[in-house]
Amino acid sequence: MSIPGSFRPELVGSMSEGAAGNPTVAMMEAAFAHHGLAWRYVNMEVTPADLGAAVRGARAMGFRGFNCSLPHKVAVIAHLDGLGESAAVMGAVNCVVRRGDQFIGENTDGKGFLKSLMELTDPRGKAVVLFGAGGAARALAVELGLAGVRRMVIVNRSAARGAELIALLREKLRLDCDLVAAGGEYAVPADTDLVINGTSIGLYDSDARPVVDLASLRPGMVAADVVFSPPRTRFLREAEARGCRTLDGLGMLVNQGVIGLKYWTGVDPDAGVMRRALTAAMGL
Numbered sequence: 001m002s003i004p005g006s007f008r009p010e011l012v013g014s015m016s017e018g019a020a021g022n023p024t025v026a027m028m029e030a031a032f033a034h035h036g037l038a039w040r041y042v043n044m045e046v047t048p049a050d051l052g053a054a055v056r057g058a059r060a061m062g063f064r065g066f067n068c069s070l071p072h073k074v075a076v077i078a079h080l081d082g083l084g085e086s087a088a089v090m091g092a093v094n095c096v097v098r099r100g101d102q103f104i105g106e107n108t109d110g111k112g113f114l115k116s117l118m119e120l121t122d123p124r125g126k127a128v129v130l131f132g133a134g135g136a137a138r139a140l141a142v143e144l145g146l147a148g149v150r151r152m153v154i155v156n157r158s159a160a161r162g163a164e165l166i167a168l169l170r171e172k173l174r175l176d177c178d179l180v181a182a183g184g185e186y187a188v189p190a191d192t193d194l195v196i197n198g199t200s201i202g203l204y205d206s207d208a209r210p211v212v213d214l215a216s217l218r219p220g221m222v223a224a225d226v227v228f229s230p231p232r233t234r235f236l237r238e239a240e241a242r243g244c245r246t247l248d249g250l251g252m253l254v255n256q257g258v259i260g261l262k263y264w265t266g267v268d269p270d271a272g273v274m275r276r277a278l279t280a281a282m283g284l
């Protein structure tokens with residue numbers, strides 16, 4: 001694409017503490033090129049002390065929005081003009097969108113998961129077991145709650161963190177949910193529709209898996225993992241061997257990018273182009 005000298009592309013990007021080597025840049029730039037959009041996605045390395053100045057700078061420079069990752073997902077809220085529904089419930093933002101002259105915080109992690117899940121099943125009325133209560137699990141739990149799941153069991157190592165998530169789901173979404181503070185192997189109840197690994201167990205470790213009783217995974221259940229590298233985690237391999245349909249974390253990562261890009265540009269991007277660019281950048 002040739003850009004005349006007087007023309008400046010629209011700018012979006014990613015604010016994180018260590019910005020080097022972020023593979024989502026390749027994914028976003030591939031979508032811009034594919035759809036003929038004169039946009040650029042740039043990595044911005046921002047320390048927590050500089051976050052406010054960085055957001056003011058993004059406003060001043062006319063950025064159309066930006067992603068933010070740890071440790072900025074909660075702290076960024078103080079510098080924004082408003083929040084989307086799920087970001088307000090979970091109290092965390094990973095995608096900022098300029099609407100008019102306002103910066104509005106959204107959370108696309110859970111929405112990305114939901115978009116992937118909808119390709120297999122609609123979660124409305126379903127029973128869910130979710131391993132984990134950290135940032136990713138929280139985003140998923142809130143989005144699944146908003147999508148109308150019937151019931152959710154949170155299984156987490158730390159009882160305190162799990163209890164915090166349960167309190168949020170009950171108070172803000174009136175969700176029927178229970179906590180299991182993981183001790184031994186957890187047997188998934190037979191009437192469960194969806195089992196999710198929302199922990200970091202399995203990240204860069206193809207032998208690790210959450211402490212689930214494998215015999216309790218049955219055909220007809222959907223097993224999903226937030227871990228994207230490796231995409232075929234041990235949890236997914238074991239679940240598939242027991243007849244479950246599976247969903248990998250790469251789909252969630254691609255779809256949070258698809259949703260963010262649509263928020264910013266208004267264009268519904270080609271997810272296949274983005275997934276291929278992402279996997280190539282990750283060397284998968």
Ligand code: NDP
Pocket residue numbers: 109112131132133134135136137156157158159161162198199200201203226227228249250252253254256
């Ligand atoms: P957090 O650190 O916030 O949470 C980690 C979670 O994993 C906690 O529930 C923690 O339990 C649990 N956990 C970690 N290690 C163990 C262990 N050895 N035994 C039992 N439980 C354990 O991380 P995030 O929620 O931000 O990230 C979780 C995963 O999600 C990461 O792998 C990340 O890469 C992935 N992710 C994927 C995305 C995607 O688009 N696919 C988007 C965002 C994240 P406890 O509370 O007891 O510490």
